[in-house]
Amino acid sequence: MSTTTVETDLVTAVARPARPTPAPIPMSRIVSVELRKSFDTRSGFWLLASVGILAVLTTAAVILFAPDDQITYDTFGAAIGIPMAVILPVIAILSITSEWSQRTGLTSFTLVPHRGRIIRAKLAVALGVGVASMLLAFGIGALGNLLGAAIVGVDPVWDITGGDFAGLILFQILNMLIGFMLGVLFRNSAGAIVGYFVYGFVLGTITQVLASTQDWFERAQPWVDFNYTQGALTDATSMTGENWLQLAVTGFFWLALPLAIGLVAVFRSEVK
Amino acid sequence: MIKVDSLTKSYGGFTAVDDVTFTARPGRVTGFLGPNGAGKSTTMRIMVGLTPATSGTTEVSGRRFADLPNPGLEVGVLLDASAQHAGRTGREILTVAAHTMGLPRRRVDEMLERVSLTPSEAGRRVRNYSLGMRQRLGIATALLGDPEVLILDEPANGLDPAGIRWMRDLLRGYADEGGTVLLSSHLLHEIEVIADDLVVIGQGRIVAQGTKTELLASAGTLVRTRDVPGLARALVDADLDFSNLTDALRVDADAELVGQVAHSAGIALTELRPADGAGLEEMFLELTADTQRDTQSIHGSEGAAA
Structure with missing residues (x-):
């Protein structure tokens, strides 16, 4: 063995002055960071801008193409709802999946090492963006209704009640939550977006066909088909207590349960 | 100070990190050396809570990472400089991080200057960055909160010789001020010129560790x-x-x-x-x-x- 004197390293005793423990990061700050993150990329910005743009385009289309007697607020509201049902869930999906697909999670989950807090903040932002988007879209629809009525030369018809209005917002919020759930479950942008279209459109069509051809399914549908029960919200004021119960039951199996499974996976998964 | 104690991570039958124990001390640069796939990155990801350990513990500044109230102010982490949203500008990435840590906006400019990214470069989207620029941005993110501990995974990757020299001086200065620096590399020469202590890992196991002088002797x-x-x-x-x-x-x-x-x-x-x-x-x-x-x-x- 070596007999050379192993030069004992002087452990540098340059201890930094002890620092005070920093204050924990408040939840409000995480929410505002997440809000900023949904605007600060070109894609995120245009996705949010498209809410307004699509509302304007749809409103213009209604004015141009709807028959004169259909120029009512309900027509505008129904038309605007269609692009919103596509764009809002995508916003919710990307807020989650970009952490994995763009790998920003490496930084996000290191700066805030509690994934639950970040997910909650994202949920708050998604819901906030959803409600704000719907209010904006309905505002644009209202302007369209005024403009359309003036062009046609009739008095504007305001045929959406407060209850219907709340139902339509809830309908879109549920769509956003479905997007959020799929984002958490798949953690991959393309997969979750495709999943949303399968979930909302393909599955919806299949159950419709099934219900019109199979008696047993038609009877079971209100208790098993979330698209169907959710659709009742577009006419919320005529929903019965049983309808609400059906919405809750199907929502539990189609939304809450898979969301819970996805969250467990998010908390346990490796961020690479 | 970073303490890793009996850390093990297995994936099914494969053990990526096998009973790893070491300490990175304040005032010193600890080099974490090993060939590709030796378990360096996995160990570092476990340290910062991105990967759950199968068994064993890690501590940073005397706490579990998840128990740090505001980790950015205590530990600077750079695991992969390319793991950034390609559509954000360099400045925006720093701004988001500074906002999360609760730091004033001017800290972002200070850091950009410290890592020599010009205002026009900082205004570009990361998609258009070279690997070297991404590394500088990553180091800026790590240094943003003036932490006492730095955990850097292959930080010299993609830097040109002048950049490597710059980083060496930066980390040396950091350790000399009492900071703890842990940096990994698969390149011996890179580590040899900067590290005070070495931890050598192969196939998930530590095969040698000690001061550089000891290992040289x-x-x-x-x-x-x-x-x-x-x-x-x-x-x-x-x-x-x-x-x-x-x-x-x-x-x-x-x-x-x-x-x-x-x-x-x-x-x-x-x-x-x-x-x-x-x-x-x-x-x-x-x-x-x-x-x-x-x-x-x-x-x-x-x-x-x-």
Whole structure:
């Protein structure tokens, strides 16, 4: 063995002055960071801008193409709802999946090492963006209704009640939550977006066909088909207590349960 | 201070990190060295809570990472400079991080200046960054909260020689001020010039650790002669472990003993000195030889260094 004197390293005793423990990061700050993150990329910005743009385009289309007697607020509201049902869930999906697909999670989950807090903040932002988007879209629809009525030369018809209005917002919020759930479950942008279209459109069509051809399914549908029960919200004021119960039951199996499974996976998964 | 205690991570039957224990001390740069796939990145991800450990614990500044109230102010982390949203500008990435930590906006400009990213570069989207610029941005993110501990995974990747020099000085200065620096690399030379302490890992296991000086000392003696076979025979007879370098032998013994062996065998030497840097390189290859993908055939005899 070596007999050379192993030069004992002087452990540098340059201890930094002890620092005070920093204050924990408040939840409000995480929410505002997440809000900023949904605007600060070109894609995120245009996705949010498209809410307004699509509302304007749809409103213009209604004015141009709807028959004169259909120029009512309900027509505008129904038309605007269609692009919103596509764009809002995508916003919710990307807020989650970009952490994995763009790998920003490496930084996000290191700066805030509690994934639950970040997910909650994202949920708050998604819901906030959803409600704000719907209010904006309905505002644009209202302007369209005024403009359309003036062009046609009739008095504007305001045929959406407060209850219907709340139902339509809830309908879109549920769509956003479905997007959020799929984002958490798949953690991959393309997969979750495709999943949303399968979930909302393909599955919806299949159950419709099934219900019109199979008696047993038609009877079971209100208790098993979330698209169907959710659709009742577009006419919320005529929903019965049983309808609400059906919405809750199907929502539990189609939304809450898979969301819970996805969250467990998010908390346990490796961020690479 | 970073403490890693009996850390193990297995994926099914594969053990990526196998009972790893080491400490990175304040005021020192600790080099985490190993070939690709040795478990360096996995260990670092476990430290910062991105990967759950199968067993064992890690502590940063005396706490579990998840228990740090505002980790950005205590630990600067750079795991992968490319893991950024390609559509954000460099400045925006720093702004988001500064906002999360609760730091004032001017800190972003200070950091951009510190890592030599110009305002026009900072305004570009990361998609258009070279790897070197991404590394600078990543280091800026790590330094943003003026943390006491730095955890950097392959930070020199993609930097040009001047950039590597800059980083070396930066990390040296950081440690000299009392900071704890842990940086990984698969390049020995990179680590050798900057680290005070070394932790060498291969196939998930620590194969050597200690101060650089210790590891260098244990790397033996370098000896040159025109009669290599003769000297090799003499060394075998003297029961000394040695290995062939390109044009010399490295012996696991001190210079005096090697000199005596050569003298009694009547072999003239052309050079006899402590192996130093050459030894560390060889040690690295030797320690990781079994774990290396490409089998190295540079050593004639096995030598259990360290």
